[in-house]
Amino acid sequence: MHPAPSIILFTTLSGLGFGLLTFLGLGMPGSTGFTAFVFFTIAYLLAVGGLLFSTFHLGHPERALKAFSQWRSSWLSREGICAVAALVIMAIYGIGRVFFAQHWGLIGGIGAILSLLTVFTTSMIYAQLKTVPRWHMPLTSPLFMALSITGGALLAGQVQFVIPLLILSAVTQVAYWVVGDSRLAQSGSTMESATGLGHIGKVKAFEPPHTGTNYLMREFIHVVGRKHATKLRAIALVLGFALPLIFLTLPFGHIFALLAVLCHVAGILTSRWLFFAQAEHVVGLYYGKR
Amino acid sequence: MTTLPASTQKKLGLVIDLDTCVGCHACVVSCKGWNTENYGAPLSDQNPYGGDPSGTFLNRVHSFEVQPDEGAAQLIHFPKSCLHCEDAPCVTVCPTGASYKRVEDGIVLVNEQDCIGCGLCAWACPYGAREMDAAEKVMKKCTLCVDRIYNENLPEEDRQPACVRTCPSGARHFGDLADETSDVSILVAERGGFDLMPEQGTKPVNKYLPPRPKDTMEEFDILAPYLEPVAKDAGGFLGWLDKALDALPGGAK
Numbered sequence: 001m002h003p004a005p006s007i008i009l010f011t012t013l014s015g016l017g018f019g020l021l022t023f024l025g026l027g028m029p030g031s032t033g034f035t036a037f038v039f040f041t042i043a044y045l046l047a048v049g050g051l052l053f054s055t056f057h058l059g060h061p062e063r064a065l066k067a068f069s070q071w072r073s074s075w076l077s078r079e080g081i082c083a084v085a086a087l088v089i090m091a092i093y094g095i096g097r098v099f100f101a102q103h104w105g106l107i108g109g110i111g112a113i114l115s116l117l118t119v120f121t122t123s124m125i126y127a128q129l130k131t132v133p134r135w136h137m138p139l140t141s142p143l144f145m146a147l148s149i150t151g152g153a154l155l156a157g158q159v160q161f162v163i164p165l166l167i168l169s170a171v172t173q174v175a176y177w178v179v180g181d182s183r184l185a186q187s188g189s190t191m192e193s194a195t196g197l198g199h200i201g202k203v204k205a206f207e208p209p210h211t212g213t214n215y216l217m218r219e220f221i222h223v224v225g226r227k228h229a230t231k232l233r234a235i236a237l238v239l240g241f242a243l244p245l246i247f248l249t250l251p252f253g254h255i256f257a258l259l260a261v262l263c264h265v266a267g268i269l270t271s272r273w274l275f276f277a278q279a280e281h282v283v284g285l286y287y288g289k290r
Numbered sequence: 291m292t293t294l295p296a297s298t299q300k301k302l303g304l305v306i307d308l309d310t311c312v313g314c315h316a317c318v319v320s321c322k323g324w325n326t327e328n329y330g331a332p333l334s335d336q337n338p339y340g341g342d343p344s345g346t347f348l349n350r351v352h353s354f355e356v357q358p359d360e361g362a363a364q365l366i367h368f369p370k371s372c373l374h375c376e377d378a379p380c381v382t383v384c385p386t387g388a389s390y391k392r393v394e395d396g397i398v399l400v401n402e403q404d405c406i407g408c409g410l411c412a413w414a415c416p417y418g419a420r421e422m423d424a425a426e427k428v429m430k431k432c433t434l435c436v437d438r439i440y441n442e443n444l445p446e447e448d449r450q451p452a453c454v455r456t457c458p459s460g461a462r463h464f465g466d467l468a469d470e471t472s473d474v475s476i477l478v479a480e481r482g483g484f485d486l487m488p489e490q491g492t493k494p495v496n497k498y499l500p501p502r503p504k505d506t507m508e509e510f511d512i513l514a515p516y517l518e519p520v521a522k523d524a525g526g527f528l529g530w531l532d533k534a535l536d537a538l539p540g541g542a543k
Contacts, residue, residue, distance in 0.1 A: 001413075059407015059427025066404055067385035073293045076410055077385035130379065130490055131416045188489040189416070191354075196484045196498055197308075197366060201358035206365060209318070209350035212343045216418040219409065282487065283418035286352055286370065 001132065002219050003276035006056040011122060012272050014050025014083070015144060016265065017043050018115040019152020021090050024097075025112030028158050032101040040094040042155065044087070051083060075128055079121035086114035119148040126275075133187035134180040134279045139172065146172045147268055154244065154261055162248060166264075170241040173271060177233060184280050184290070194285040205288025220281035221289045232274055240267020294381055298396035301468035302434055303374050303495035304454065305477055309502045311461040313353055313367030317453035321349040321371070321432075324452035329437045330402045334425035346423045348372070348432045349453055366501055369462070371453070372419035372432035373486065373494035374398050380411035380420060380431075388429070396468075396495060397436055402428045416490045439464075467495050 020043040023029075024036075031039065055061040068084075070077040090111035096102040123144035126135040150165040191205070192198025240263070247260040280290040325348055326333040335345035349371040357363045374391075378398050381389045388404035389411050391397070400411075405428040412420040412429065420431045435451035438444060448455060454462040465474030474497075477483065483497030524532055 057408070059409075059422065060405065063386065063404065063406045066387070067406060067408075070385050070387050073382040074385045076383065076408065080385065125383075125410070128383070129414055131414060189487055193487050193489055194416075195354055195366075195368060196486055196500065197354060197356050200356045200364060200501070202356065204355045204357065205352070206355040207353035209315075209347075209352050209370075214344055214350075215346065215412075215421040215424070219412065219422075220418070281413070282416045282490070286368075286418060 001276045001279040001281055002222050003273050004057055006053045008269065008272045008276065010050045010054035011144075012050070012265070012268050013046045013053065015119055015122070015148040015268075016151040016155060017045070017047025017050060018083075018086065018118050019148035019150070020155040021047060021086065021115040021152070022112045022149065023152050023156035023158060025090060025093060025108040025110075025115060027103055027105070027108060028156055030103060032097050032103075034098075036094070036097040039156070040090075040098065043090075047083070047087065075121055075124040079118060079125060082114055082118040082121050086111060086118050089114055116145065116148075119144055130187075131282050132279045133183035133189070133282070135275075136187075137179060137183055139176045139179055143172050143176045147271070151264060151268065154264055157257065159248060163245065166241050166245050166248075170237060173237070173240070180278070184282075187282070189282040189285060191285045191288065194282070205286075208287055216283055217287065217289075221284045221287060222277050223289065226278055229274060229278055232270055236267050236270040236274065238267070239263045240271060243267075294376075294378060294391055295393045298376075298391070298393055298468070300395040300466045301374075301376070301495045302395045302397055302439070302465070303467050303474075303497070304371070304434075304451070305463040305465070305467075305474045305483060305497050305499060306369055307461040307463070307481075307499040308366055308368060309461075309499060310459045311351075311367040311369060312459050313351055313365075314458065315351050316456050316458060317369055317462060318347060318349050318351055320452040320456035322347055324435060324438070325430075325433070329433050330400070331423055331426035331428055331430065333430060334423055336424050344424075346421050346430050348419075348421070348430060350418075361504075361506075364501065364504065369453070370417060370419070370486075371496075372398060372434075373417055373492070373496040374432075374434060376493035376495060377491060379414040379416075379490075379492060383410045383414045385410070395466075397434045398431070399433055399436065400429050400431055402426075405429050416487050416492065417494075434464075467497070 024039055024043060055064060058064065067077055067080050071081055089107060093104055093107045093111050096104045120141055123141040127140040130136050146169040150169040153161040153165050191203040195203050197203050243263040244260040247256040250256050284290045322333055333346040337343050338345065349369060352368040352370060354366050354368055355363050356366055374396055378391055381391050381398060385408065386404045386406055388401045390399060392399065407422060407427040407429065409422055412422060420429050423430050438451060439449050441449060450464045454464040463474050463477060465472045467475055469475060478497045481499040483499050485494050486498060523529065
């Protein structure tokens with residue numbers, strides 16, 4: 001799949017933002033006044049900023065309101081509804097914390113659940129696609145959720161949760177990669193099943209339908225990035241999980257906390273880039289490519 | 291609504307004969323010709339006369355080489371367009387309701403006024419049947435020439451999809467695959483029509499007919515004994531020339 005920067009930024013940043021909102025909704029940290037204002041501002045910048053990035057890949061963003069209508073069948077529609085609901089509920093809760101020094105636990109709890117649900121719906125947009133076997137598996141949602149909660153805990157400064165969550169996320173990430181590597185082969189989709197010509201013999205793409213490229217090839221067939229996949233996986237693990245763990249076990253200092261956050265975000269961006277670049281769409285089989 | 295109908299009254303679709311398709315791409319051209327000036331946004335081209343041409347097509351013809359365990363390879367031309375699946379994954383993922391499957395005839399269409407151009411339906415389609423138009427930024431797909439097949443302004447013989455009407459080898463057939471007595475259904479039953487990527491669970495309406503088995507002929511040539519060369523060594527002038535040229539350096543021995 002084509003790793004579009006707008007979608008990578010959107011899923012990474014809004015994942016972090018909704019992760020932070022989850023912790024804020026649960027009263028961790030339970031600060032009020034200006035400190036709470038800073039926390040909520042960071043969370044909203046990330047969550048809303050991410051959502052704004054996602055509109056950059058739309059052909060007609062001016063029609064985006066229509067996307068709230070098909071929640072019965074569409075995970076993308078459900079994501080939009082959950083995101084807006086979470087942002088509205090958390091805004092009410094945030095007003096209480098910032099201006100009235102009140103912790104409205106029920107509203108915060110509902111906001112936290114909606115924030116997590118938003119990340120889940122995002123993950124389901126990918127996990128539902130049978131056409132991309134690497135995404136269509138039970139580990140895709142846990143990966144998105146684990147990364148979001150870990151990033152949220154890190155931003156919320158919940159050090160007691162961050163260390164176990166970083167380890168959990170790293171394990172989920174590695175499991176996602178290991179299981180994902182065999183998903184295309186397990187899907188049963190081959191050039192033979194794609195063409196129905198397997199009963200005659202081995203199928204090979206002889207001539208593509210056109211001399212140039214096309215939308216399908218640009219969108220679904222991405223070969224260049226996979227070349228360095230192993231190195232990038234190592235970089236993602238070191239930046240995303242190993243370095244933050246080291247920084248957080250050092251004597252506490254704001255500079256180390258900042259470094260941990262920056263490293264983690266860079267690592268997750270790398271991982272998310274691989275999430276797209278490594279994913280094979282079965283339509284590539286018609287072109288003899290992955 | 292992007293929920294799929296439980297069943298459709300008709301299942302209009304195509305039956306494509308891989309045995310007779312000659313790979314001329316006439317269906318591709320006629321499809322683009324009709325659909326760029328009729329239903330919905332035109333099918334744009336980008337840089338059509340430049341070094342990197344590309345454009346929107348609703349129908350494309352691949353060519354595959356199939357190598358049996360024994361014998362010569364076969365070349366099979368393979369037209370591919372929307373299969374108007376019964377369980378169309380492209381429809382249910384649509385967040386706006388722009389994609390829908392018609393209850394009356396099963397045709398999968400895009401309401402371009404509602405399309406936000408998110409591209410998720412193209413991601414959900416295993417067959418590459420949907421293409422985002424780079425100029426109009428809306429999703430384009432085969433309409434089964436919905437503006438021809440019911441069009442009473444056209445002569446009756448033209449009330450079929452442009453690709454079917456134009457195919458010079460009769461490799462494309464159009465009809466109702468829900469009706470077991472229709473020509474297309476009989477064709478599918480007789481020739482063993484099959485689904486593309488059945489493991490994807492899309493239940494395509496369009497069917498493909500497999501190439502017929504190739505004839506095999508034994509090596510037998512009644513004239514062979516009479517055609518063996520009579521003179522092995524040339525004499526006379528040609529014989530001298532042959533030797534003289536052989537003696538020169540270079541050339542095949």
